[in-house]
Amino acid sequence: MRQRILIAMHFAARPHLVVADEPTTALDVTVQRQILRLLHDLQHQQGSAVLLRDADLALWANSVRA
Secondary structure (H helix, E strand, O other): OHHHHHHHHHHHOOOOEEEEEOOOOOOOHHHHHHHHHHHHHHHHHHOOEEEEEOOOHHHHHHHHHO
């Protein structure tokens, strides 16, 4: 829930760039996908750029295909 709140706070300011440093750390797989979908949707709705940094390559590979 904290990740969602922080993401919402960042996007509320309508930034041009959001830097997300391991936004899905310590979350279960289902919630990880929800967070990635939320980032993706907000990025497209607001026209922002999102820089994602994470070491979980499998998570990112699966999210790109989804």
